[in-house]
Amino acid sequence: MKNNIFKISALSAAVVVSLAGCGSDNNKAKTVPVVQDSAPTASDFAIADLKQWIPVTGEITAKDADGDALSFSFTENDKEIEGVEGVYTFSHGILTVDGKAYTYVSTSGEDAEIDYTVSANSKSASAKINIVGVANDPLAIQQWHLRNTGQKAYALSDEMKKGMINLYVTRFGFTEEAATTRINEDFAKSEEELVAGEDMNVSVAYAMGVTGQGVTAVVVDSGMEIRHEDLIDNVLPNRSINLNVEVVDRTDPTSTANSGDHGTSVAGLIAAKGWNGLGGRGVAPDTGLIGMNLLGGDKIPQTDLLVHGFPGSGISKSENISAFNRSYGITFPTFISYSELNEAIESYPNIHLRDGKGALNIKSSGNAFDSDENEGSLCKDNGANELGLTCYNGAFEPSQSHPYYFSVAAVNANGKHTSYSTAGANVMVSAPAGEFGRFSPAMVTTDQMTCINGYSGFNGRGIASWAAAFGEEFAATQYPFNYPGHADNESCNYTSSFNGTSSAAPNASGVVSLILSANPDLTWRDVRHILASTSTLIDADNAEVKLTVGEGEFVAHEGWVENSAGYNFNNLYGFGRVDAGAAVAKAKNYDVVLGEEVISSWIGAGSAVGEDALALEIPDNSATGLTHTIEVAEELNIEAIQFKFDVSNSEMLMAVSDGTQTSAGTDLAIEVTSPSGTRSVLLSSKQALFLPALNFSSGFLNGYILKDAVMLSNAFYGESTKGTWTIRLLDTSNKSFELSGGDKNFVEATGISNNTALSVLEGVSLRVFGHAGQE
Structure with missing residues (x-):
């Protein structure tokens, strides 16, 4: 535009000069030349050798000889694409334009063509942008x-x-x-449950150049096919371990099962190789992999130590191990006593690896929200299923009751709780997993290679079960991707039906790998802080569940609670669904100083701290319940807090009388309120505390619902310890009922009788993991 002004000014000057010479006979009128405005030019150019979901930048090859301002329009298949603040969304990707500069992200992973027109001063020219050589993974779009x-x-x-x-x-x-x-x-x-945008936001992490480079994840599972076509490039050669007692090759944990290898599918979710033209991709597609086959069969004596990275595992204390993925657990209708020895073993990666900065233990929360098998129809008959209360609690398994294991819950493609994901105050975060791959999506991931082995193929568990019930032809229709011959899975090397919190954990492990790839100086506690700070609050309308208890009520599930430190928490989701983009951004600019970890002693009363047992009765079917307080004098910033209980009931026995089991266990509820007023439900009642407490050393402990029972709560993260902690225990029902049957329960009881003996609190204490001051 300035050039046009110059032309007009020059013309005006010429006219003035001409007029000034009008009085002279020697001057004649002069012809003013007409200046022509040239059209802009546009050239075809290519955006080449890019990766799906990874942005590339450049400059559009268009110009105007006169320097006029340029504007652009774009079409796809003769249809103009309307831009929103310079952003143009095509079927194959997203183009952002600022002046002549562009950023392009391929979303489809396919080569494409864009027609563009450049305009300047009412004139225009057109050309093409050819997008070629896009590296992708054909299943990533699913x-x-x-x-x-x-x-x-x-x-x-x-x-x-x-x-x-x-x-x-x-x-x-x-x-x-x-x-x-x-x-x-x-x-x-079912299609209403497909909600775009409900994901882990990994593409934002990739856009920051973080794809998991420089770290290694350890898959502790049933095995891992180290030669799988989509894993082999990330598998560290000769670093995996086969822990079976009898085996030829100790460096190969590949499963010999023919109907699916859990560990191979888990490994694919963490780190299937990206942009290699095969299968899909892992959350951290450039992260290294080590496999260890913990599950199934007789194992060598050192197994528990090796799967935690102790010397002899081949893992050095300086190696950049990001995560040990643990997609396994114990589901049994009893509360298992806590073990300080197990805590010491399980905390080893956090305390000693990565030169003391720590590796993360990522643990699936369990798949028993509705039921398992050993409690029979209990959670259907006592109302837990109908109310939406978890049948099992993650705390039943002691490894989920300390902060060294991160318990991960599972969510669906609509961003809500799955049908199976075990809940509890111990849940750290949640991650996608899906349902069963028929009426709603599951995970698309790696499977044992060939159509002879694996979930995909002739022997796949889902296919085999449907075939047994309704014939092979029908089975082929229910999991078409898994059935031999599908065009997208001709060699049956991938599956579309993997699910469970077994899927949620590796998805979270992938995010942890991205975090530590972005900033290897972070400690395991820093990663925990990042996840608590950046995870997405999902299912915002998740409702509380109230029980009528006697003449009052008890809130057995609170939904989302914001604590006094500003952190949102939910027993179904923990701090929310992991957000890779937000987590990596925080990691790259991390400025929080947590300081030295402080672990308090156990503070409390009675048998839980080695004193004479308390004898505090819990009234039957009473909303008032029994309240006990613990005073904490030390002021720490809470990172996690444990509560220990001994609760007895003389009727809590392995041997049932008259075919009935006592209701004392399933009626028990426990809540804790912090000095800041935040409430956390540790036990909701109506849970599968069907059998007496279990100690792995001494067996079932008749007469106890809880004995050395430790429960972790993450709900108080960031709050202060100092002040009065209020603990309330309730018996929430006086009902007896028949068990409707179906699957038999462990002791073959036919009914539940309301406890006539009152439950008794014998001991209670708490222990805090935190740091001094405020971050």
Whole structure:
């Protein structure tokens, strides 16, 4: 525009000079030249050799000889794409334009073409942008946990719909029309649960150049196929360990099972190699992998030490190990006594590895929200299922009751709780996992190679069970991606049906690997702080659950609670769903100083601190319950807090009388209120405390609901310890009922009788993990 002003000024000057010479006969009128404005030029250019989801930058090859301002428009398939503040969204990617500078992100992973027009001073020119050589992973577009576009991830397929309709007609007597209507309604309802955007935000981490380089994750599981085509480039050669008593190759933990290897699928979620044209990709696609086959079969005596990185595992104290993924656990209808020895073993990676900065133990929270098998129909019959209360509590398993294991819950593609994810105050964070891959998406990940082994193939568990019930033809329709012959999975090296908190944990391990890749100077406590600070509050309307107890009520589940330090917490989700982008951004700019970790002694009363047992009775079916307080004089900033209980009831026995088991265990509820007024439910009642307390050294402890029972709560993160801690124990029901049957319970009880003997608090104490002052 300045050039035009100059032209007008020059023309004006020429006219003035001409007028000034009008009085002279020697001057003649002069012709003023007309200046022509040239059109802009545009050239074809290529955006080449890029990676799916990774931004590339450059400059559009357009110009105007006169220096006029340029504007751009873009079309795809002859349709103009409307920009929003310089951002243009195409079917294949996103183009951001600022002047002539651009940033392009391929979302589809496919080569593409964009037509563009450059305009200047009412003139224009057109050319093409060719996007070529996009490195991708063909299954990544189905991995909703990484980038959720509302995709089905091979669930709700046309094949499945046809198979279901045919089954309803041939087996259940439906007419074709009635069957079609029924299945269409089921599909429509399920499709409402596909919600774009509900993911872990990994592409933002990738955009910052963080893909897991420089760290290694250890997969402690059933095995890991170290030669899998999509894992082999990340597997550290000769570093994995086979822990079976009898084995030829100690460096190969590849499973010999033929119906699916849990560990291989877990490994793919953490670190399937990215942008290699094979399968999908892991959350941290450039992270190294080591496998250890802990689960199944007889193991060598040193197993517990080796799977925690002790000397002899091949893991040095200086090696940059990001996470030990632990997608396994114990689900049994009793509260298992805490072991200080186990705590010492399980804390080794946190305290000693990475030159003392610590590696992370990432633990699945469990899959028993509705039920398991040893409690039978208890949680259906006592109302837990209908109310939406967890049947089992993560704290039943002692390894989830200290801060050295991060307990991870599972969420669906709609950002809400799965049907199975075990809840508890011990939950640290949640991560995507999905349901079962039929009516709603599960995980797309690596599977044992070939169609002979694996979840995918002739022997896959899901396929085999459906085939046994309704025939091979029907089975082929229910998991079409897993069934041999699918165009996207011809060699059956991948599966679309992996799920459970076994999936949530490795997804969180991948995020931890990204965090420590972004900033290897962080301690394990720093990572914990980052996750607590950056995880996404999901399912914001998650409702509280109230129980009528006697003449009052008890809030058995509170939904989301904001504590006095500003952290949001929920027993279903912990601090929320992990957000890789936000976590990596915080890691790269981390300026929090937590200081030295301080662990308090156990503070309390009675048998829990080695004193004479208390004899405090818990009234039956009373909302008032029994209240006990603990005064804490030391002021620490809480990172985690444990509570220890001894609660007895003379009727809590292994041997049932008259075919009935006491209700004393399932009626027990415990809440804690901090000096700042934050409330945390440790036990909600209606949980599967079906058997007496269990100590692995001495067996079942008849007469005890809880004995040396430790429960962790993360709800008080960031609060101060100092002041009065209020602990309330309740018996929430006086009802007896028959068990409806179905799966048999462990002691083959036929009913539940309300306890006639009152439960007794014999000891209670707390222990704090934290630091001095405020961060």
